[in-house]
Amino acid sequence: MGDIVKQPGRLRSAPENFLSEEQVKAVGSGRRDFLRKSFLAAGAALAAPMAARAASAGDINILENPAWTTSLGLPVATNPYGMPSKYESQLLRRESPGLARVGGASVSFAPLQGLFGIITPSGLHFERHHQGWHDIDPSRHRLMVNGSDDSLLKKAKVYTLDELMRLPSVSRIHFIECGANTGLEWGNVAVPTVQYTHGMLSCSEFTGVPLKVLLEDCGVDYKKARYVLAEGADGSSMTRTIPMEMVESGEVFVAYGQNGEMLRPENGYPLRLVVPGVQGVSWVKWLRRIEVGDKPYATKDEAVHYIDLLPSGLHRQYSSIQEAKSVITTPSGGQTLLDKGFYNVSGLAWSGRGRIKQVDVSFDGGINWQTARLEGPIQNKALTRFNTNWVWDGSPAILQSRAMDETGFVQPTYGQLRKVRGTKSIYHNNAIQSWKVIESGEVSNVQVL
Amino acid sequence: MFRFSKPLFVFALFFGSTVAIAFENYQGVGRPATPAEVRAWDIDVRPDFKGLPKGSGNVERGNELFEEKCASCHGTFGESNEVFTPLAGGTTRDDIKTGNVKGLSSGELPQRTTFTKVATISTVFDYIQRAMPWTAPKSLKPDEVYAILAYLLNLQEIVAGDFVLSDKNIAEVQKLLPNRNGMTTDHGMWPGAPARRGGIGNGGKPDTANKACMKNCKPEVLIGSTLPDYARTAHGELADQNRSFGPVRGTRTLGPEAAKKAADAGTLDLATKSGCMACHGMKSKIVGPGYSEVIARYKDQTDAESRLIAKVKAGGQGVWGSIPMPPNGHLKDEDIKTLVQWILSGSK
Secondary structure (H helix, E strand, O other): OOHHHHHHHHOOOOHHHHOOHHHHHHHHOOOOOOHHHHHHHHHHHHHHHHHHHHHOOOOHHHHOOOHHHOOOOOOOOOOOOOOOOOOOOOOOOEOOOOOOOOHHHOEEEOOHHHOOOOOOOHHHOOEEOOOOOOOOOHHHOEEEEEEOOHHHEOOOEEEEHHHHOOOOOEEEEEEEEOOOOOHHHOOOOOOOOHHHHHOOEEEEEEEEEEHHHHHHHOOEOOOOOOEEEEEEOOOOOOEEEEEHHHHHOOOOEEEEEEOOEEOOHHHOOOOEEEOOOEOHHHOOOOEEEEEEEOOOOOOHHHOOOOOEEOOOOOEEOOOOEOOOEEEEEEOOOOEEEOOOEEEEEEEEEEOOOOOEEEEEEEOEOOOOOEEOEEOOOOOOOOOEEEEEEEEEOOOOEEEEEEEEEOOOOEOOOHHHHHHHHOOOOOOOOOOOOEEEEOOOOEEEEEEEO | OOOOOHHHHHHHHHHOHHHHOOOOOOOOOOEEOOHHHHHHHOOOOOOOOOOOOOOEEEHHHHHHHHHHHOHHHHOOOOOOOOOOOOOOOOOOHHHHHHOOOOHHHHOOOOOOOHHHHOOOHHHHHHHHHHHOOOOOOOOOOHHHHHHHHHHHHHHOOOOOOOOEEEOOOHHHHHOOOOOOOOEEOOOOOOOOOEHHHOOOEOOOOOOOOOOOOOOOOOOOOOEEEEOOHHHHHOOOOHHHHOOOOOOEEEOOOOOHHHHHHHHHHHHHHHHHHOOHHHOEOOOOEOOOOOHHHHHHHHOOOOOHHHHHHHHHHHOEOOOOOOOOEOOOOOOOHHHHHHHHHHHHOOOO
16 A cells, blocks of 8 residues: 555654753743744654655664663552553643632533543543532541431431441442533533533442432431432532432442542542432532431522523523433544544443433534444443544534434434523533534534524 | 332343342441531521521621621622622512512623522522631621621612511511522423422423434534634643544644743733732732832842742731731632742733
8 A cells, every 4th residue: 555655644743842852941941043943944854754764664663673662661560559651641631711710619621532432530530619629538537317307317327438338339330410511602612622612521430339228227218308418528518409219219329439449539539429310510529418308408509500591581490410412522623633534433422311322423514414333331321432434535524423312312403402491501501512624624613503 | 119210210120239239237337426416517508497597697797797708709799700700789679579580581681690590598598607708618607697698688689788687587588589489490300200290390301302313404504603713722722632643633723932922811810810900000009019019029038939929828918008918718829829920020
């Protein structure tokens, strides 16, 4: 095929890497006069080896063994807690400028544009704190279970981590999505990349004790106690009302584990509630108290925030379940395709109502669709990875994905969603996301009605 | 027993996991909570006022407390949008009569405040008691919470200036909340029975009904919105937010010069948003000293940076006159450091 000739052109050198460390330091100290020369040199450097390589017997990286092939590597446990490669410094959780004024009541978004599969690395899990985060001493953490009324629960109890970790445990993979994910985009396109449009989304394997085990240990009366209040141990002592139906099903659990280790402090160490399929605000972090009650609680985050304004002027209250949604993560906004030809288009789909049944992808803005491959196992209320083949011919395209869950519900278009909810709802935006590709290969965020 | 919906039921059968772990006797796990422990933590207040502590407070006392503990973030009249969204404003006397804030549907409301949204007065009491003030949550006594809430109600023109709010009359105030009839639970996003059968949702029925059409689904593609130019660069250098290899590259949105300029503009923006520029000018005094005056005073001190960081954090009084600078505990340490370095470098 003669592809060796094409290789150097395909592997575009990142332009930021042509400066040496000394030159970078010189720029820092104010000497910039050589920059112009460097740019010219870089241009020549790109062109020269290409010609040289084409004329030579092959790729220099093959013909001449690199240092890592001809020297001794580092010993075990050099990094007792392993970290990503030094070449992986770009994918970080980031704030969206101007979204919040104080870091203690803000959001950091997960870099979905570079993640694979369905598990979010714990260090890249999105963050949402209401009054800052703490690293809580597990030996001093307590979980109290009580009733709003003595008739709802036989005995109020206190559990330590020592005790909770003796109880029968479950490990399950679930997605967690903030109710406000994609909230910036209700009215119009506002942010450039999938990190900021959809990054309040993560998926982990959580380990813990079903809440029903604890409630039954305390002698709950399910007939009377139809609501659960979950409360955090942080300054905000965040509270949310949880439906008892979900607790009785066995799906809601009190988690201490995340992806094989303890929860990260930013994600609620040492204890958080897992409420599969429900928006993240209900997964109360640093969980310190569970109260069973006969009425919902109208807490601040279900009576002032996390309420969805409708065109009628009414707010939807206690909207909790995250409906079916999907997004293409590669390629996505803020990325540029390297060349024409084959691409594996990849994305994520999820539903708070169960398993994903089908994901369809369109390359023409939703006129025609093709069914994507779902990567298994396809799990209940977990992210599902989808992939599909695409040969880009260099002409403009609009990429979309559309999820269907096991209830048969199909992810809506922006037009359909706005028709019933207007543009000011902030929460629960599950509209079909569109990415426009132009001739240069640049991909950007657009909204198709 | 089988209250849950069909999909959940099928799930339980399929995995059998919830059945297998049922066990009668978790001996030695957990202990009874003492009454004092339950009292210490069970501080929630429900819409029917279950959990409301006894006490009272008047508007005047609330005004003093608000000025002292709340105004630095929320503004003296709860109007500030600098740190958090505004607490007060946006409702009319007519709203108090109807219980529906008209501005929410008419589009006349520039921004929703707490009182344009909240339908339950218990929510505000509960939240102030559990989470305020921002840097010292749970430090307010019940009487102080009543007083602050009385002041907020007065700002909203719900109660008169001589009003005393208490556990005895809070239910009467509930009947005057401007948006008390403004909530609906007629949606499919809460599980269980619909409202007509004792639940609080519509029984799980979605409000959109898209179809999985596959071919020639519409005559044309209507673009509703594209990324504005300012938004393309507002999130920094996108090239640096993607892997440097693989099928795609991050699009280069800023050059090195633009990145530096954005960082400087960002710091001025940070100073503005942090509330610094309300009292400090670049060159001269507004309420506090101008930044060039600060440089003049501190330029020969080697520990200027650490001293100023401490001052910004803790507040201070006396160096520049009698008007105190409030503590800024709500700012992140790294932001304070950025601001101080920017001020000392000439705040360009």
